[in-house]
Amino acid sequence: MLQLAYISTSRRPVDQELLDDILAVSRRNNERCGVTGLLVSGGKRFLQVLEGPDQAVLATYARIQNDPRHFAFVALVTRPIEARAFGDWSMAYHEGGAAADGDLIAVVEELTANIADPNLRAQFGGFARLHSKAA
Ligand SMILES: Cc1cc2nc3c(=O)[nH]c(=O)nc-3n(C[C@H](O)[C@H](O)[C@H](O)COP(=O)(O)O)c2cc1C
Numbered sequence: 833m834l835q836l837a838y839i840s841t842s843r844r845p846v847d848q849e850l851l852d853d854i855l856a857v858s859r860r861n862n863e864r865c866g867v868t869g870l871l872v873s874g875g876k877r878f879l880q881v882l883e884g885p886d887q888a889v890l891a892t893y894a895r896i897q898n899d900p901r902h903f904a905f906v907a908l909v910t911r912p913i914e915a916r917a918f919g920d921w922s923m924a925y926h927e928g929g930a931a932a933d934g935d936l937i938a939v940v941e942e943l944t945a946n947i948a949d950p951n952l953r954a955q956f957g958g959f960a961r962l963h964s965k966a967a
Contacts, residue, residue, distance in 0.1 A: 834889040835881065835913045837959045839939065840902040842876045850901070851925065858923035867892050870918045872956075874928030874943045878902060879956065883916045906936065908959040917955065936960050 842850070851873065862868065867884035880896070882889045897905055918924065931942040940960035947953045 833884060833913050833916070834886045834910065835883045835917070836889050836893055836910045837879070837881045837908040837956075838893070839877060839879045839906050839908065839936075839943075841904040842873075842878060842902050843900070845876060846873045846878070855923055855925055859921075862892065862922040865892065868916055868919050868922055870921070870924045870926060872926045872928040872943055872947075874946075875930030875932075877928070877931045877939065877943055879908075879928065879940065879943050881918050881959075883913065883918055886912075906963065908936075908940075908963040936963060 844850075854871070858871070862882075862884075865884065865888040867882055867888050869880060869882045872879040882892055884892075926947055928943040928947075929945040931939040933939070934942075937957070937960040940956050944953050944956040947956075
């Protein structure tokens with residue numbers, strides 16, 4: 833199994849209509865191919881984690897990257913995993929803080945500041961640090 837996390841920037845401010853559309857399509861497709869994960873959005877940013885069978889995750893990410901509604905993708909992590917960390921939902925959603933521009937660690941911190949679960953927040957911080965080590 834693969835875990836993949838990225839951030840991207842929306843072409844327009846994210847509103848409920850856009851989110852409803854993304855989540856409905858995601859839940860339908862992801863359920864079919866065994867992908868689970870979490871989407872966080874704040875201001876014009878998205879942060880998403882995808883988990884599942886390698887090919888399903890890669891094919892889903894390829895489709896997502898081709899979506900003209902967002903751009904400026906930064907892959908935070910792509911790694912093999914034994915067990916899912918975000919396995920409860922075909923695509924869970926969390927409203928994030930409005931992340932200003934800054935370095936990646938600051939953006940991820942601001943985006944995830946509203947998340948009450950400290951373990952979950954730490955996990956996102958870990959993604960950002962992993963990325964900055966890889967860069
Ligand atoms: C931020 C964001 C996250 C998305 N996440 C997913 C996802 O997890 N799974 C998915 O199938 N599509 C996702 N999409 C939608 C895809 O980009 C694409 O529109 C969709 O997969 C096309 O599906 P369809 O061919 O069934 O219409 C996402 C789009 C955006 C903008």
